[in-house]
Amino acid sequence: MERRKLLKTATLITAAAGLTACKNSTQQVLNEPSKCAESEQDVIEWKMVTAWPKNFPGLGTGAQFFADAITQMSGGRLTVKVFGSGELVPAFEVFDAVSAGTAQIGHSAAYYWKGKLPEAQYFGAVPFGMNANEMNAWLYHGGGLELWEKAYRPFGLKPLPVGQSGVQMGGWFNKEINHKEDIKGLVMRIPGMGGEILSRAGGTPQALPGAELFTALQTGTIDATEWVGPYNDLAFGLYQAAQFYYYPGWHEPTACLEAMINQKAFDALPEDLKSIVELAAMAANQNMLAEFNANNQRALDTLVNEHQVELREYPDEVLQVFKTYAEDVLSELGEQSELSKEIYLSYKKFADQTKNWLKVSELAYLKVR
Numbered sequence: 001m002e003r004r005k006l007l008k009t010a011t012l013i014t015a016a017a018g019l020t021a022c023k024n025s026t027q028q029v030l031n032e033p034s035k036c037a038e039s040e041q042d043v044i045e046w047k048m049v050t051a052w053p054k055n056f057p058g059l060g061t062g063a064q065f066f067a068d069a070i071t072q073m074s075g076g077r078l079t080v081k082v083f084g085s086g087e088l089v090p091a092f093e094v095f096d097a098v099s100a101g102t103a104q105i106g107h108s109a110a111y112y113w114k115g116k117l118p119e120a121q122y123f124g125a126v127p128f129g130m131n132a133n134e135m136n137a138w139l140y141h142g143g144g145l146e147l148w149e150k151a152y153r154p155f156g157l158k159p160l161p162v163g164q165s166g167v168q169m170g171g172w173f174n175k176e177i178n179h180k181e182d183i184k185g186l187v188m189r190i191p192g193m194g195g196e197i198l199s200r201a202g203g204t205p206q207a208l209p210g211a212e213l214f215t216a217l218q219t220g221t222i223d224a225t226e227w228v229g230p231y232n233d234l235a236f237g238l239y240q241a242a243q244f245y246y247y248p249g250w251h252e253p254t255a256c257l258e259a260m261i262n263q264k265a266f267d268a269l270p271e272d273l274k275s276i277v278e279l280a281a282m283a284a285n286q287n288m289l290a291e292f293n294a295n296n297q298r299a300l301d302t303l304v305n306e307h308q309v310e311l312r313e314y315p316d317e318v319l320q321v322f323k324t325y326a327e328d329v330l331s332e333l334g335e336q337s338e339l340s341k342e343i344y345l346s347y348k349k350f351a352d353q354t355k356n357w358l359k360v361s362e363l364a365y366l367k368v369r
């Protein structure tokens with residue numbers, strides 16, 4: 001009798017201890033303990049911190065798509081809750097927060113981290129560099145992602161491409177750009193390597209946050225600003241503050257967005273959930289480019305036809321000046337460290353090769369379409 005009673009008590013304790021997350025009734029726990037354990041005990045909850053306001057067109061919606069894809073594909077075993085910039089951590093603290101494990105995923109752009117890791121810039125946007133399709137080819141099939149992993153490994157982070165903006169626009173101007181001399185003294189909001197190039201060409205780059213662009217442009221504090229492309233720029237109302245809309249966005253032939261995942265959190269996942277995270281990232285990466293392309297084309301029509309925006313192409317001589325300085329800036333970045341050199345050489349070799357292919361494929365085809 002005593003032994004039977006002891007056994008029964010032990011069973012109850014085991015059931016209760018192993019199933020703290022189980023919401024089923026006590027009777028169900030006792031009748032089907034293994035079923036409950038499988039369905040509810042193993043739910044993993046991740047936080048995703050992002051560098052954008054929640055559901056910001058393209059970037060924020062892309063982060064949400066990625067989070068939802070993981071939650072849905074895993075049948076709820078791995079749930080991801082998205083936090084907009086400033087909700088859990090500010091935009092520029094995403095890298096440190098995920099590295100420290102405060103959140104398990106971050107969604108941002110690699111060039112934000114150039115202060116602590118200059119090599120990160122190759123994985124964000126490279127002036128006169130590869131476009132979205134070329135970038136994906138390099139990352140997935142040209143050794144690019146392995147180099148990115150190498151760069152982030154010391155920080156305990158696993159990077160994945162999660163979104164491409166495609167070619168951005170050159171920007172909004174209240175000053176006409178007809179000759180290379182027109183760049184001299186131009187005050188333009190343009191961050192990163194693009195800003196450095198503008199500076200060498202005689203302009204004055206400014207690094208204003210998005211929220212200040214409209215007023216700065218309207219009051220004449222700046223002569224011009226780049227932002228993203230028609231989809232975002234229309235929503236921002238920039239056409240109300242500037243007359244000319246220049247293309248192409250030589251400084252951002254794509255912005256490659258990133259997810260960074262806390263390596264320890266990733267390593268702790270079962271193999272099937274690891275695959276789900278990686279494949280959801282690929283799906284989100286492709287989906288963002290489609291979202292941008294579809295909406296940019298619609299928004300550009302609206303800007304030109306309804307708001308009478310003057311669409312202008314940068315003159316060749318101006319683009320040539322920018323391109324010359326871009327080569328200097330990039331090769332200098334390549335000299336900053338052994339790792340930077342390794343990435344620079346891989347990037348450049350791949351970009352040179354894929355350009356030859358583009359000439360006989362996309363470019364040749366577009367000319368005759």
Ligand code: CA
Nearest residue numbers: 168227228252
């Ligand atoms: Ca931009």
